[in-house]
Amino acid sequence: MFNHQKYGKQYFMPPTLSYDWVKKETIEKAPTWCSVDLRDGNQALPIPMNLEEKLEMFQLLVDIGFKEIEVAFPAASDTEFKLLRTLIDNNMIPDDVTIMVITQAREHIIRRTFEAIKGAPRAIVHLYNSTSEAQRRQVFRKSQEEIKQIAVNGAILVKELAEQTEGNFYFQYSPESFPGTEVEYALDICNSVLDIWKPTPDHKAIINIPTTVEIAMPHIFASQIEYIHKNLSYRDGVTLSIHPHNDRGSGVSDAEFGVLAGAERVEGTLFGIGERTGNVDLITLAMNMYSQGFDPELDFSQMNAIRKKYEQLTRTEVHERHPYSGDLVFTAFSGSHQDAISKGMKYRQETNTEKWDVPYIPVDPQDIGRNYQTDVIRINSQSGKGGIGYMLETNYGIKLPYKMNEAMGYATKKVSDETSKELSSAEIYQVFRENYIEYHPYFELVDYHFHKGTGQEVTLTVRKDNEQIEMYGEGAGSLDAISNALKAYFDIDYALEVYEQHSLGKDSSAEACAQIGISHHGEIYWGAGIHEDITAASVYALVVAVNRLKDFAASQKEIVK
Known part of the structure; x- marks a missing residue:
C-alpha cells in the first residue's frame, strides 16, 4: 500500500537557531574539496575497481586538482590495502596532495589501517561510528553514553598509533547517520573526540558531518551545521566538513547551504556516484561556483575526457541530462530557445563582450571543452527557424533572410517529422540544397550570355522537358535582363522582393551565396x-525562385482541373 501515514519526522532541530547563513548570497571562496570516489564511490559499484583502475582514478583526481583524496577503507579488502602500499611505496602521492583512509571505531580495523598507511608523507585517518537514535535503539542497543565511549576509545587508539607509526598523520571524525542524531548529542561526541586529539591551528583536526541518509530539507541541514559551527570546541583548530548524500535529491543544496552555514570542506564524488542515490556531485558544486564568477580551484576544462575516463573506470554511464557534463545539457531542441540562443550568440559577436549571459546556457560550453556546432543547437521536428538558421550560419556560413529562414525552418521540420529523427548539420544543409539550390522541377538553366545594347541584354538557354530553349531579355542590369527573359517566355509576372548576398569565407577566393525572393499574389518564392561569381550565384538563385513559382502555379492548375 502507498501509505504516507507510516512516515514522520526523523530529524532533530538544534536547540538554538540563528539563521545567519540565510543572509549570505553565494559561495565566493572554494571550500577544501575531498574526493571520495576511490572509497565511497568505489564501494557503490556492482564491480569495484581493480588496483590498476584505482591508480588511474587517483591520477585523474590529481589532474583535476583535488588536494585531498580518500583512497581506501584499508581493512575492507586486500585490494584496498594494496592500493595504499602501492601509492606510498612507489612515491606516487604528489607533495601537495593528502590522502585519507577511513576506519570504523573498532580496534582491529584501526590497527590494520595504520599498517596500510605506514610511511605516508601526509595522511588523514578518518574515524567514524554511527550515532543516530534509530541505530542506537535498533542496531547497537546501547545508550548515548555507550555510543560516545566507542568514539572516544577509537580516538584514543588512533592518537596512540599515530605516535607509534612512521608517517605524517591528521585526524578526522564523523558521527555517521548524523541526520537522525540529536544535534546537541552529535556535538557532544565531536567535542569529546576533540578533547582527546587537542587540535591546534597548526595541526588541525577535521569534524565531518555526513547526511548519511537525507531525511530533511536542506535548510534544516544548514541550521544544524550552523549550530555545530558556532559551538565546536577548539574551533580555530578544526576544519568543519560536510559529506552530503542525495536521497531526497538535495545533495547539492545541502552542500551549498552547509558551506554558507560554516562548513569549510566538502566531501563528494565526481558525477555523484555513491550508495543508493549517491553522494553530492562535486562537479556540479564546482561548476555552480564557476558560473557565478568564482574560482572553484578544480579544473573541468576537459569535461568530455573526464567523463569518458570515469565511465571507463567505473563501468557506469553519466546521464545525458547530468548537470554540466551530460551530452544534452547545453542542447536546445525547442524553437523559442534556439532563437534566443542564436540571437544571444550573435549579440556576443556584435558587441565583443567578455561577460557570458547567453540565454538558456549558464556557462560557455567552450570553457569545458564542448562545441557550439555540435552541442548547443540540435534540430528535430520541435525546432524553429532560429536554430536552423544558426546551424547553417555557424557550420556553412549561410545567412538567410528572415522570411526565407522561416520557410527553410518549415522544410527542415517536415523532413524531421517524416523521418522521426534528429537532423545533423549535414542533413540540414542537404535540405537547404534540395529546396533552394538544386530545385528545378520545371526548368533548368543551361547557359547565359550578356551583351550590350541600349541596356543590358541577355541570351538565356534553359532545359525544359528534355528540350533546350533559348530566350532573350533586356533590362536595366544583368539580373533584371534575365528576369525579364523568364517573365516573357513563361508568361508570368512577379516582383523582386528580396535580394541578399554575402561571402561564404574571408578570403578573395571564397564563394558567394545569393538569396532571392520573388512575390506573386502576396506569396514569396525563394x-x-x-x-x-556573385552574378552567377544571383542568376542561379533567381532560376530556383522562378521554378518554385512555376511549380506552385502548375500544382494549383492541377488542383483546379
Whole structure:
C-alpha cells in the first residue's frame, strides 16, 4: 500500500537557531574539496575497481586538482590495502596532495589501517561510528553514553598509533547517520573526540558531518551545521566538513547551504556516484561556483575526457541530462530557445563582450571543452527557424533572410517529422540544397550570355522537358535582363522582393551565396545560388525562385482541373 501515514519526522532541530547563513548570497571562496570516489564511490559499484583502475582514478583526481583524496577503507579488502602500499611505496602521492583512509571505531580495523598507511608523507585517518537514535535503539542497543565511549576509545587508539607509526598523520571524525542524531548529542561526541586529539591551528583536526541518509530539507541541514559551527570546541583548530548524500535529491543544496552555514570542506564524488542515490556531485558544486564568477580551484576544462575516463573506470554511464557534463545539457531542441540562443550568440559577436549571459546556457560550453556546432543547437521536428538558421550560419556560413529562414525552418521540420529523427548539420544543409539550390522541377538553366545594347541584354538557354530553349531579355542590369527573359517566355509576372548576398569565407577566393525572393499574389518564392561569381550565384538563385513559382502555379492548375 502507498501509505504516507507510516512516515514522520526523523530529524532533530538544534536547540538554538540563528539563521545567519540565510543572509549570505553565494559561495565566493572554494571550500577544501575531498574526493571520495576511490572509497565511497568505489564501494557503490556492482564491480569495484581493480588496483590498476584505482591508480588511474587517483591520477585523474590529481589532474583535476583535488588536494585531498580518500583512497581506501584499508581493512575492507586486500585490494584496498594494496592500493595504499602501492601509492606510498612507489612515491606516487604528489607533495601537495593528502590522502585519507577511513576506519570504523573498532580496534582491529584501526590497527590494520595504520599498517596500510605506514610511511605516508601526509595522511588523514578518518574515524567514524554511527550515532543516530534509530541505530542506537535498533542496531547497537546501547545508550548515548555507550555510543560516545566507542568514539572516544577509537580516538584514543588512533592518537596512540599515530605516535607509534612512521608517517605524517591528521585526524578526522564523523558521527555517521548524523541526520537522525540529536544535534546537541552529535556535538557532544565531536567535542569529546576533540578533547582527546587537542587540535591546534597548526595541526588541525577535521569534524565531518555526513547526511548519511537525507531525511530533511536542506535548510534544516544548514541550521544544524550552523549550530555545530558556532559551538565546536577548539574551533580555530578544526576544519568543519560536510559529506552530503542525495536521497531526497538535495545533495547539492545541502552542500551549498552547509558551506554558507560554516562548513569549510566538502566531501563528494565526481558525477555523484555513491550508495543508493549517491553522494553530492562535486562537479556540479564546482561548476555552480564557476558560473557565478568564482574560482572553484578544480579544473573541468576537459569535461568530455573526464567523463569518458570515469565511465571507463567505473563501468557506469553519466546521464545525458547530468548537470554540466551530460551530452544534452547545453542542447536546445525547442524553437523559442534556439532563437534566443542564436540571437544571444550573435549579440556576443556584435558587441565583443567578455561577460557570458547567453540565454538558456549558464556557462560557455567552450570553457569545458564542448562545441557550439555540435552541442548547443540540435534540430528535430520541435525546432524553429532560429536554430536552423544558426546551424547553417555557424557550420556553412549561410545567412538567410528572415522570411526565407522561416520557410527553410518549415522544410527542415517536415523532413524531421517524416523521418522521426534528429537532423545533423549535414542533413540540414542537404535540405537547404534540395529546396533552394538544386530545385528545378520545371526548368533548368543551361547557359547565359550578356551583351550590350541600349541596356543590358541577355541570351538565356534553359532545359525544359528534355528540350533546350533559348530566350532573350533586356533590362536595366544583368539580373533584371534575365528576369525579364523568364517573365516573357513563361508568361508570368512577379516582383523582386528580396535580394541578399554575402561571402561564404574571408578570403578573395571564397564563394558567394545569393538569396532571392520573388512575390506573386502576396506569396514569396525563394531561391539560392552558390558560386565564386556573385552574378552567377544571383542568376542561379533567381532560376530556383522562378521554378518554385512555376511549380506552385502548375500544382494549383492541377488542383483546379
